[in-house]
Amino acid sequence: MLQEIRITNFAIIENLAIEFHFGLNVLTGETGAGKSIILDALNLILGGRADTDTIRSGASTATVEACFTLDDPQTLAMIADLGIDVDNGEVIIKRIISSSEKNRTYLNNSNLTVAALSAIGDRLIDIHGQHDHQSLLHPETHVDLLDHYGRLMQNRAEFQEHYAAYQKTLQTLKQIQTHQGERLQRQDLLNFQIDEIDKAGLSVGEDDGLKSEKNKLNHAEKLHQSVQNILDTLADADGSVLELLGRVDRELQGLPEIDPALETQAQRGQTAYLEAQELAEELRDYQKTIEFNPARLEEIEDRLAEINGLKRKYGNDIATILEYRETIGQELATLSLGEESIDALKEEIKTQQKALAGLAVELAKQREQAAEKLKKAVEKELRDLNMKHVQFSVRFVYETDAEGFTTYKNKKTRTHANGIGEIEFLFSPNPGEDLRPLAKIASGGEISRVMLALKSILNEQDPVPVMVFDEVDSGISGSVAEKVGTKLKKIAEQKQILCITHLPQIAGMADSHYRVHKTVSGKRTRSTIIELDYEHRVEEIARMSGGETITETTLKHAREMIK
Structure with a gap:
C-alpha cells in the first residue's frame, strides 16, 4: 500500500507530506485547489513523463517521493532482478525534476531508469480517471477486460507465444523464397571466403610468433656478435669474469675456518661463481640457435602478408577472422538447405497452424463462457448502482477468411494476435432500447458507473494493491452517488483506494478523509492537504x-452522511 507521499516545489505545492491509510481514502476540495496536481505527482512516481514546467516558479528543482509497503512476490522479484535490496517490503521511490541538470530517478536510493520504474509502477497503483472512462468507448480495450475477468490472460499469452513463433516461421519462408537469386550469389561468396580462410590454416597467436621470429632473423648478426662479446668477457678471454670469480671463491672457502662469521660471504662467493658458469653455458646454447636464414625470413614475410590480407577482409585479428568463419559457415549451412529448407518450413507451418487453430478455438469458447458470466455480473453491479433496467452484453464478430486455417462454428475464420474474433461491449440503459455499442448510447455518468462496475468485478483478479479513482462521480448525484460510495467502500475492503470526489455522499463513506486547500499569500499561491478529524x-x-x-441543518445532514 501507499504509506506516504512527499511533494516539494511541484506546481503550486511548495512543501507537502501526507500519510495514507488502508481502506477508502477520499480527497476533497474546491475546483482548482490542487487535487489533480497530487494525481500528477503520483503519475510521476509511477514512471510518468517529467516536465520542467511543473517546477514551482522560483525553484530550480521539484521532488516527489513516495513510500510503499509491498508483499507481492512478483513485484519484489522484479525489484530484486534490478539488484536493489528491499527491507521488510519497504520501497521508497523518488523523482527529481531539474531545470538545469539531468532528471533523476531513485528506488531505495539506487539509480533507476524511467522505463524500469514504469514497469514496476504498473504493479503498484492503478489510476482511473476520465481518460480511463473514455477508454471504455474503444472496443479494442474490451478483450483485455474480458480476458482478465475470465482469468484467460495466461491462455492468451500461450496463444500469443505460438502465434509469434508462427509469424517468425512465415517470415523466414518468405525471405528464402523472395531471395532465391540473391541466395545463390551469397552462397558463392561465402564458399569463396570459407575456402580462403580454411586454406590459410590460421591459429590464434600465430602472427605474434612470426613477428618475433622475423625480428630475431633480421638481427641475427648483431645477436651473434653481442653474445660472443659477452662470452669473451665472461668466460673465454684471459682474466675473464669466471677466472676472477674462481679466485675469489677459492680465497673465501678457507676463511670461515679462521672466522665463522665469513660463512655467509663464502657461500655467496661460491654462488656467484656457479651463476656465472651457468650463464655462460646458457649463452653458448642460445648462440647455437641463432641462424642466418634469408629463405626462412622470406617465408615469414610472405606468411605475414597473407595474414594481413585476411585481416583487411575479415577482421582485425586472427581470433576475429576465425569467429567470422564460424558465423558464415552457419549462414552457408542455412542457405544450403535450399528447397529442402523450404519444404521443411512449409511442413512446420502446417504443424503450427494446426496447434494455433486448436488454441484459438479453445480460447474463443472460454471467452464466450466468460462473457455470459460477465454479462450477469455487470448487470448486477449496475443495478446496485441504480440502473434498474440496464442490459449488458458482449458481442463476438468472427471475420470470415477463405484462406484461413482456423474453423469455428463451421466457417473459416481470420486468426490474429489475440486469437479469433473481435469483441465489443453492448449496452442498453433503458427498457425498450436495443443493445448498442457503449460509444453510441452511454452518457458520461453511465460510462463512469460501467467502469466502476467492471473494476469492482475485476477486483480479485487484479494484483495491484492501490487503486486511484479520479472523478468517478462524473455525471452522477443523489442516491446514485451514495451507491457509488458503497461500491468503493466494498472494493476498499481488499485494496487501498484513493478517490478524488466532489460528492458528499462518497466523502461520507471514507475511512480517511483529506481536504486539499489553496491559499494565496502576496503573489504566491500554495496548495496544502490535511487529514480531517471527525x-x-x-x-x-x-x-x-x-x-x-454552513447551517445547523447542513451539519446535521453531514453527520448523518458519515458512515
Whole structure:
C-alpha cells in the first residue's frame, strides 16, 4: 500500500507530506485547489513523463517521493532482478525534476531508469480517471477486460507465444523464397571466403610468433656478435669474469675456518661463481640457435602478408577472422538447405497452424463462457448502482477468411494476435432500447458507473494493491452517488483506494478523509492537504452539500452522511 507521499516545489505545492491509510481514502476540495496536481505527482512516481514546467516558479528543482509497503512476490522479484535490496517490503521511490541538470530517478536510493520504474509502477497503483472512462468507448480495450475477468490472460499469452513463433516461421519462408537469386550469389561468396580462410590454416597467436621470429632473423648478426662479446668477457678471454670469480671463491672457502662469521660471504662467493658458469653455458646454447636464414625470413614475410590480407577482409585479428568463419559457415549451412529448407518450413507451418487453430478455438469458447458470466455480473453491479433496467452484453464478430486455417462454428475464420474474433461491449440503459455499442448510447455518468462496475468485478483478479479513482462521480448525484460510495467502500475492503470526489455522499463513506486547500499569500499561491478529524469532516461534507454557508441543518445532514 501507499504509506506516504512527499511533494516539494511541484506546481503550486511548495512543501507537502501526507500519510495514507488502508481502506477508502477520499480527497476533497474546491475546483482548482490542487487535487489533480497530487494525481500528477503520483503519475510521476509511477514512471510518468517529467516536465520542467511543473517546477514551482522560483525553484530550480521539484521532488516527489513516495513510500510503499509491498508483499507481492512478483513485484519484489522484479525489484530484486534490478539488484536493489528491499527491507521488510519497504520501497521508497523518488523523482527529481531539474531545470538545469539531468532528471533523476531513485528506488531505495539506487539509480533507476524511467522505463524500469514504469514497469514496476504498473504493479503498484492503478489510476482511473476520465481518460480511463473514455477508454471504455474503444472496443479494442474490451478483450483485455474480458480476458482478465475470465482469468484467460495466461491462455492468451500461450496463444500469443505460438502465434509469434508462427509469424517468425512465415517470415523466414518468405525471405528464402523472395531471395532465391540473391541466395545463390551469397552462397558463392561465402564458399569463396570459407575456402580462403580454411586454406590459410590460421591459429590464434600465430602472427605474434612470426613477428618475433622475423625480428630475431633480421638481427641475427648483431645477436651473434653481442653474445660472443659477452662470452669473451665472461668466460673465454684471459682474466675473464669466471677466472676472477674462481679466485675469489677459492680465497673465501678457507676463511670461515679462521672466522665463522665469513660463512655467509663464502657461500655467496661460491654462488656467484656457479651463476656465472651457468650463464655462460646458457649463452653458448642460445648462440647455437641463432641462424642466418634469408629463405626462412622470406617465408615469414610472405606468411605475414597473407595474414594481413585476411585481416583487411575479415577482421582485425586472427581470433576475429576465425569467429567470422564460424558465423558464415552457419549462414552457408542455412542457405544450403535450399528447397529442402523450404519444404521443411512449409511442413512446420502446417504443424503450427494446426496447434494455433486448436488454441484459438479453445480460447474463443472460454471467452464466450466468460462473457455470459460477465454479462450477469455487470448487470448486477449496475443495478446496485441504480440502473434498474440496464442490459449488458458482449458481442463476438468472427471475420470470415477463405484462406484461413482456423474453423469455428463451421466457417473459416481470420486468426490474429489475440486469437479469433473481435469483441465489443453492448449496452442498453433503458427498457425498450436495443443493445448498442457503449460509444453510441452511454452518457458520461453511465460510462463512469460501467467502469466502476467492471473494476469492482475485476477486483480479485487484479494484483495491484492501490487503486486511484479520479472523478468517478462524473455525471452522477443523489442516491446514485451514495451507491457509488458503497461500491468503493466494498472494493476498499481488499485494496487501498484513493478517490478524488466532489460528492458528499462518497466523502461520507471514507475511512480517511483529506481536504486539499489553496491559499494565496502576496503573489504566491500554495496548495496544502490535511487529514480531517471527525468535526472537520462534518464541516467539509456540510460545505460540499450546501456551499460556503454552513447551517445547523447542513451539519446535521453531514453527520448523518458519515458512515
